[in-house]
Amino acid sequence: MNLLNIDQLDEDSLRRVLDRSRHWLDVNRQRERPSPGPLDGRIVLNLFYENSTRTLMSFETAAHRLGADVMSLPVAHSSVKKGETLEDTGRTLNAMRPDVLVIRHPENGAPARIADVLDCPVINAGDGTNQHPTQALLDAATLMSRFGRIEGLKIAICGDIKHSRVARSNAELLPRLGAEVRLAGPPSLMPDDVATCGSVDEAVAGADVVMMLRVQRERMEDDLGDAPGEYLERYGLTRERLRKAAPHVAVMHPGPMNRGVEIADDVADNKDRSLIWLQVEMGVAVRMACLELLAGTRD
Numbered sequence: 001m002n003l004l005n006i007d008q009l010d011e012d013s014l015r016r017v018l019d020r021s022r023h024w025l026d027v028n029r030q031r032e033r034p035s036p037g038p039l040d041g042r043i044v045l046n047l048f049y050e051n052s053t054r055t056l057m058s059f060e061t062a063a064h065r066l067g068a069d070v071m072s073l074p075v076a077h078s079s080v081k082k083g084e085t086l087e088d089t090g091r092t093l094n095a096m097r098p099d100v101l102v103i104r105h106p107e108n109g110a111p112a113r114i115a116d117v118l119d120c121p122v123i124n125a126g127d128g129t130n131q132h133p134t135q136a137l138l139d140a141a142t143l144m145s146r147f148g149r150i151e152g153l154k155i156a157i158c159g160d161i162k163h164s165r166v167a168r169s170n171a172e173l174l175p176r177l178g179a180e181v182r183l184a185g186p187p188s189l190m191p192d193d194v195a196t197c198g199s200v201d202e203a204v205a206g207a208d209v210v211m212m213l214r215v216q217r218e219r220m221e222d223d224l225g226d227a228p229g230e231y232l233e234r235y236g237l238t239r240e241r242l243r244k245a246a247p248h249v250a251v252m253h254p255g256p257m258n259r260g261v262e263i264a265d266d267v268a269d270n271k272d273r274s275l276i277w278l279q280v281e282m283g284v285a286v287r288m289a290c291l292e293l294l295a296g297t298r299d
């Protein structure tokens with residue numbers, strides 16, 4: 001079993017991941033890690049071809065907490081730089097008999113390609129602009145922990161939708177759990193295949209949750225051409241814009257944040273509204289739940 005796209009998780013597995021995330025969140029707040037660990041003696045390999053802070057460190061932390069032996073390939077110093085193909089790197093790592101491989105890659109579909117040559121489960125930790133299933137799961141688990149439900153929540157996802165695998169995975173998962181998802185951003189950053197709900201202001205109006213997305217300049221061919229402060233003013237989450245949301249609104253961001261671009265400092269740092277650091281903590285719990293679900297399914 002692999003976790004490449006969010007829609008690969010059936011209802012049972014989805015419920016199980018969300019339930020177990022709650023369990024692991026509580027366990028992780030205690031000092032001792034579980035012993036024996038559910039992944040004692042298992043090997044988890046991380047293969048990250050793109051930069052990462054939260055996802056890489058939380059997969060490492062999650063695997064350690066479960067008792068696994070964890071290794072992360074420093075791709076910049078590996079034979080990838082000598083021209084080795086993705087498939088041959090996959091075959092090489094497969095010969096070391098890992099129990100789970102976690103991959104992040106700039107190309108859409110790369111996790112599926114490597115999964116074809118591996119005998120162990122593969123988890124997609126983000127591929128290009130395509131999918132980031134564990135991010136959507138941690139966002140759902142964070143919402144469950146804040147609101148006790150997802151059913152009926154109005155969730156505005158705003159910003160650079162075009163380049164966001166986070167938006168794609170969330171736009172599949174959250175409606176499945178009963179939320180109303182509104183996608184909005186600058187017209188040049190809205191993909192053709194996605195229905196927009198209007199402007200960012202319209203999306204935020206009355207929303208229970210506003211999830212801001214990073215402007216992914218590294219994936220753009222041309223610069224946005226915005227003057228300093230212009231993006232924030234027109235499309236970003238400022239205190240004034242947030243006032244249009246429901247009074248109990250929660251603010252989310254998958255990180256890393258471009259402060260002063262898609263989100264204002266005082267919104268990001270508003271302790272009553274922001275779930276941003278809870279998202280990071282939940283990332284460890286959700287990835288523990290995913291590793292637990294998949295680790296036993298090696299061929």
Ligand code: ASP
Binds near residue numbers: 165254255256
């Ligand atoms: N960290 C998230 C991702 O890898 C979001 C971002 O980079 O903006 O997709």
